[in-house]
Each structure stands twice: as structure tokens, then as C-alpha cells.
Amino acid sequence: MAGKSHKKEQTGALSIKNVTKIYDPSGVNVKAVDDCSMEIAAGEVCMIVGPSGCGKTTLLNAIAGFHSITEGSIHLDGDLLCGPGKPKAEQSAERMVVFQHGALFPWKTLQENVAYGPTVQSAMSAGEAMEKAGQMLAEAGLGQFIKKYPGEVSSGMARRAEIVRALINDPKVLLLDEPYRAMDALTKQIMHESLLETYDRTGVTIFFITHDLEEAIFLGDKVHVVTTRPCQLKKTVEVRIPRPRSFETQSSEEFRTLLEEVNEAVHEEAVKAFQAGEREMA
Amino acid sequence: MNQVPATKGHMNSKPEGFELFLLRLRKKMVSIDPYLTVAGIGLWLFAYWVLCEGLEIWRFTKLPGPVAISKDWFSTTPFQGISIFTLEYYDHIFVSCQRILFAFGLATGLGVPLGLFMGWSRKIRDYVFPIIETLRPIPILAWVPLSILLLPGFEGPVIFLATLASFFVTTLNAMLGVDSIDEEYFRAAGCLGSSRWDIFRHVVVPGALPFIFTGLQISIGVAWFSLVAAEMVSGDLGLGYLIVDAYMNNVTVPMVIAMITLGFIGYFSSACVRTLGNKLMAWHVKELAQQGR
Numbered sequence: 031m032a033g034k035s036h037k038k039e040q041t042g043a044l045s046i047k048n049v050t051k052i053y054d055p056s057g058v059n060v061k062a063v064d065d066c067s068m069e070i071a072a073g074e075v076c077m078i079v080g081p082s083g084c085g086k087t088t089l090l091n092a093i094a095g096f097h098s099i100t101e102g103s104i105h106l107d108g109d110l111l112c113g114p115g116k117p118k119a120e121q122s123a124e125r126m127v128v129f130q131h132g133a134l135f136p137w138k139t140l141q142e143n144v145a146y147g148p149t150v151q152s153a154m155s156a157g158e159a160m161e162k163a164g165q166m167l168a169e170a171g172l173g174q175f176i177k178k179y180p181g182e183v184s185s186g187m188a189r190r191a192e193i194v195r196a197l198i199n200d201p202k203v204l205l206l207d208e209p210y211r212a213m214d215a216l217t218k219q220i221m222h223e224s225l226l227e228t229y230d231r232t233g234v235t236i237f238f239i240t241h242d243l244e245e246a247i248f249l250g251d252k253v254h255v256v257t258t259r260p261c262q263l264k265k266t267v268e269v270r271i272p273r274p275r276s277f278e279t280q281s282s283e284e285f286r287t288l289l290e291e292v293n294e295a296v297h298e299e300a301v302k303a304f305q306a307g308e309r310e311m312a
Numbered sequence: 313m314n315q316v317p318a319t320k321g322h323m324n325s326k327p328e329g330f331e332l333f334l335l336r337l338r339k340k341m342v343s344i345d346p347y348l349t350v351a352g353i354g355l356w357l358f359a360y361w362v363l364c365e366g367l368e369i370w371r372f373t374k375l376p377g378p379v380a381i382s383k384d385w386f387s388t389t390p391f392q393g394i395s396i397f398t399l400e401y402y403d404h405i406f407v408s409c410q411r412i413l414f415a416f417g418l419a420t421g422l423g424v425p426l427g428l429f430m431g432w433s434r435k436i437r438d439y440v441f442p443i444i445e446t447l448r449p450i451p452i453l454a455w456v457p458l459s460i461l462l463l464p465g466f467e468g469p470v471i472f473l474a475t476l477a478s479f480f481v482t483t484l485n486a487m488l489g490v491d492s493i494d495e496e497y498f499r500a501a502g503c504l505g506s507s508r509w510d511i512f513r514h515v516v517v518p519g520a521l522p523f524i525f526t527g528l529q530i531s532i533g534v535a536w537f538s539l540v541a542a543e544m545v546s547g548d549l550g551l552g553y554l555i556v557d558a559y560m561n562n563v564t565v566p567m568v569i570a571m572i573t574l575g576f577i578g579y580f581s582s583a584c585v586r587t588l589g590n591k592l593m594a595w596h597v598k599e600l601a602q603q604g605r
Contacts, residue, residue, distance in 0.1 A: 094499070094503065095502070096499055121499075121502035121503050121505075122503070122505065123503065123504060125503070126503055126504075127499065127500065127503050129499070129500065131494075133494070133496040133497055133499070133500035134500075135497060135500075135501075135514070135515070136595055137519065137521070137593070137595045137596070138518075138595075139595075146501075146504055146514065147504040147505060150505055150507070150510045150514070151504075151505040179594070179595040179598055179599065181595060181598060181599030182598050182599070182602055195504075196503075199505070
């Protein structure tokens with residue numbers, strides 16, 4: 031595939047500037063995100079870590095164009111996504127979301143699911159899209175399952191297919207919202223390796239929300255620790271462990287030190303969130 | 313990746329087609345379920361016979377028992393005029409089925425799109441929903457005088473009443489079907505670059521299908537119910553008319569024959585709807601099967 035040359039190295043830089051989001055300002059008035067700024071370089075794996083219900087997903091929804099923002103701006107490669115005068119970004123295939131509970135269409139086979147994007151965008155003919163979808167699924171190790179419905183395969187397989195469905199559109203940014211949350215540790219490990227392999231191949235910018243600190247350090251170039259609601263950037267930890275990484279990485283001294291550093295920052299926020307009794311919100 | 317080709321040979325050894333059917337049948341025959349069904353029907357018929365013909369309990373003597381009914385039903389020369397050998401019997405069945413087909417088709421053709429649009433667009437819902445919710449609770453029999461005033465002949469009012477009842481059920485279920493679709497599918501479709509029309513075709517319609525077919529199974533039952541009610545009030549033919557006509561003429565056997573016939577046809581028609589639904593929703597059937605249902 032063309033992706034081997036990291037052709038997207040130059041695109042996919044996200045710039046989040048002073049973003050504030052208030053839900054229902056004239057009513058309940060919940061401040062989910064408060065003056066949050068982050069710079070994410072093109073082709074970077076950026077991990078967002080923070081306590082439950084802190085507003086991480088709100089940030090992701092703003093980038094994806096599901097929700098509006100109240101103040102601030104978000105740019106992608108210098109182009110304004112949302113900001114003053116344009117509270118809500120358009121939804122676009124350049125920013126693909128992989129959802130927490132999985133959102134493959136249950137009424138389409140894995141192959142039809144993957145072929146859906148290019149077909150509706152008229153980027154390929156239906157036949158071409160199906161062929162490309164079959165090929166990409168086979169590359170992801172799902173060759174046997176292309177004719178299966180999502181309800182017939184394991185959650186790990188489904189999640190992998192969902193990432194393929196995103197990648198077939200050549201997105202600039204992949205937005206993942208705790209995609210491996212409900213999985214057991216062993217499956218998670220396999221999913222991580224497969225995501226890293228995909229990343230090494232495509233070099234797509236990844237914006238990844240998680241609770242799992244080991245996951246954050248294992249996958250990320252940078253780990254952004256955010257505060258409990260309202261969400262603000264608390265600390266950024268750079269992960270300089272060289273790629274490609276394998277699961278042995280997780281027992282290295284360097285990994286342990288980083289884990290402690292992140293843990294310290296998150297724990298404080300987790301305690302605050304727990305005491306405030308925050309509820310998870312979308 | 314490492315595919316395991318060995319599984320392929322294993323899959324080939326699974327029984328398919330007729331072989332699978334035989335295997336399932338054999339499995340079913342050794343379980344207790346089919347015998348329970350047979351025993352249930354037998355017990356019910358026996359109780360019926362005891363009440364009407366065996367002990368001739370008071371009041372039940374007015375009803376024809378199972379022996380009297382089957383004697384007439386399967387006789388070439390029925391005492392009370394209706395049997396499987398008389399053309400009249402099939403006339404009534406044919407007319408009722410024709411009306412149901414027409415009414416159910418009309419209700420589905422109007423109700424499903426309307427329900428889907430109501431679920432899909434807030435504006436359409438705001439226009440239509442309050443009116444539907446006001447008309448829906450009005451019992452179908454309350455519509456009889458109005459429909460006779462409004463529509464000429466026998467056919468018009470009967471079909472109108474049957475259509476109306478199943479239309480409300482179908483519309484409401486199609487709308488709830490759209491409501492039941494997880495928001496994330498809409499978002500995913502949006503990310504993937506769908507137009508509004510793509511979302512309607514690829515998310516709204518298939519996502520609402522399980523609810524629609526649940527609704528259609530109820531609606532075909534409701535259609536039969538209101539059809540018979542309508543035929544009893546205003547009709548010239550049909551199973552509902554046969555029931556009332558037999559009662560008026562004091563012949564009780566055709567009355568019961570018509571009732572039982574209605575039961576069988578109703579059972580059959582809702583089985584047809586269910587089968588069609590399962591054909592259209594292979595994904596849903598397989599998903600439920602995975603959950604062991």
C-alpha cells in the first residue's frame with residue numbers, strides 16, 4: 031500500500047485553542063471544557079487521559095463535528111473547523127471516529143460496512159469499493175469474516191473492522207473514544223499491536239481517549255493528562271520509547287517511570303472527580 | 313495475518329440444507345415440546361367435547377360440539393350449509409382474504425413511510441403526531457357509522473375500517489423503530505460522508521426494520537379483527553358476515569366453522585409476515601442466534 035511511505039506525514043495537525051464548552055448555557059449550565067488548549071502534530075499519536083466524565087468525549091465530539099463549542103477554536107492543518115462565528119464543525123471523512131461501543135452497522139456485513147464510506151462519497155464505484163474493502167479486511171486478518179455481520183464476530187474483530195472502515199477513507203485524523211474499554215486484557219493487547227501496526231503503515235494522526243494508563247503510554251507519542259470537569263490540560267508527558275514497540279516494551283524501566291509520572295497526575299484528578307460524584311456524560 | 317485453513321475442512325462437515333432440516337426434526341422429536349403441543353390440543357378438544365356433547369352441561373347444549381362441527385365441516389352434504397366441499401365457504405374466505413390483502417397492503421404502504429419520516433424528521437413529527445395520537449384511541453367500531461356515511465357500497469367501509477386500524481399500529485411502530493436506532497449509527501454515517509438521503513436509506517430504514525416487522529405482525533392481527541367487526545356490521549360476504557348471518561338464521565355450526573377458519577388464517581398470515589421479516593433481516597436473526605435466542 032501507498033501508506034508505507036508515511037504519505038500523510040504533513041497533514042493531520044490539530045490545533046485546539048482555548049476551547050470552552052458549556053452545555054445548556056441558559057439552563058442547567060454545565061461547563062464541560064474550560065479554556066482547554068492542545069497542539070497535536072501531524073502524524074502524532076496523542077493520548078488523552080483523565081477521570082470519567084471529565085469532558086474528554088466533549089472535546090472529541092467537537093473535533094468530529096457532533097457538538098458545537100461555546101468559545102475558542104479548533105483548526106486542522108491551519109483550516110478552521112470550528113471557532114468564532116462557526117460553533118459546529120462539519121462532519122467529514124477526513125476526521126473519522128471509532129466509537130466506544132462500536133458503531134458498525136449491524137445490518138451490513140463487514141465488507142459492506144467498510145465499502146460504505148467510499149460508495150456514498152462517490153469516491154469509488156460500488157464494485158470497486160467492495161473489492162477494496164475485501165482486500166483491506168484481509169490485510170487486517172479478517173479475510174474469513176468479510177461476509178459476516180458484526181453481530182456474528184467477536185468485539186475485537188468488530189473493532190478492528192471498524193478501524194478498517196475508517197482507514198479506507200484516507201482520513202487525516204483518527205478519533206478513538208475508549209475503543210477497547212470493554213475488552214479483556216489479552217484481547218486488548220492484540221488490539222494494541224494491531225493498531226500500532228496500522229499506525230506504522232499509514233502514519234495517520236491519532237487522537238485517542240482512554241482511562242488505561244498503560245495503554246496510553248504504550249501507544250502514544252504524547253500523553254495529555256486532563257483535569258476533572260471542567261476539562262483543562264493538566265500535564266503533557268512525552269513518550270520517547272522508539273517505534274516499533276512490542277509488548278516487551280511494557281516491562282522496561284523507562285515505561286515504568288513514565289507510568290508513575292502519569293499516574294501521579296491522574297490520581298489527583300480521579301480523587302477530585304470521585305469526591306464530586308461526577309457522572310459520565312456524552 | 314495467520315489465517316487457519318484447517319477450519320475450512322471443519323466447516324464443510326457441517327450439515328446443510330435438507331440434511332440439517334432432518335437433523336433438527338430428529339432433535340425436536342426426541343424433545344418433549346411437540347408432544348406437549350399435541351397433548352394441549354387434545355386436552356382442549358376433550359374439554360370442549362365433555363362440556364357440549366359428553367355431559368351436555370347447561371347452556372353448552374346450545375353450542376355445537378366438536379363432533380357435530382367436524383361432521384358438517386368435512387361432509388359433502390352439510391346439514392347447515394357450510395363445509396369444505398361447498399363453494400360458498402371458499403367465497404367467504406376468498407372475499408375476506410382479498411379485503412385483508414388490500415387493507416393490510418394499503419396500511420403498510422402508507423404507514424411505514426409515514427412512520428419512518430416521522431421518526432426521521434422532527435418537523436414531520438410535529439405536524440402529524442398529535443393528530444395520529446388523537447385519532448388512534450378511538451375504537452374502530454366507533455368509526456363504523458362515519459365510514460358508512462362517507463363511503464359507498466359494502467366494500468368501501470369494510471376496507472376503510474380494516475386499513476385504519478392497522479395503519480395506526482404500523483405507523484407508530486415504524487416511528488418507534490427509528491427512535492430505537494442508536495445515535496452513534498447516525499454519527500458514524502455522518503463521519504463517513506453520507507448525505508441525508510443516504511442516512512435515510514442506509515441507517516433509518518434498516519435500523520427500524522425489526523420494529524416495523526413487530527408492528528406488522530400486530531397490525532395484520534388488528535386488520536383481521538377490525539375486518540370481521542366491519543363485515544358483521546356492514547357486509548354482503550366474508551367470514552365475519554358468515555358468523556353473523558349464521559347466528560341470525562339460528563345455524564350455529566357455520567358460525568363456529570367460520571370462527572375456527574379465522575383462527576387458522578390469522579395464524580397463517582402472521583406466520584407469513586414473520587417469515588418475510590426474517591428473510592429481510594438475516595443480520596438480526598443471526599445476531600439473536602449468537603445471543604442464544
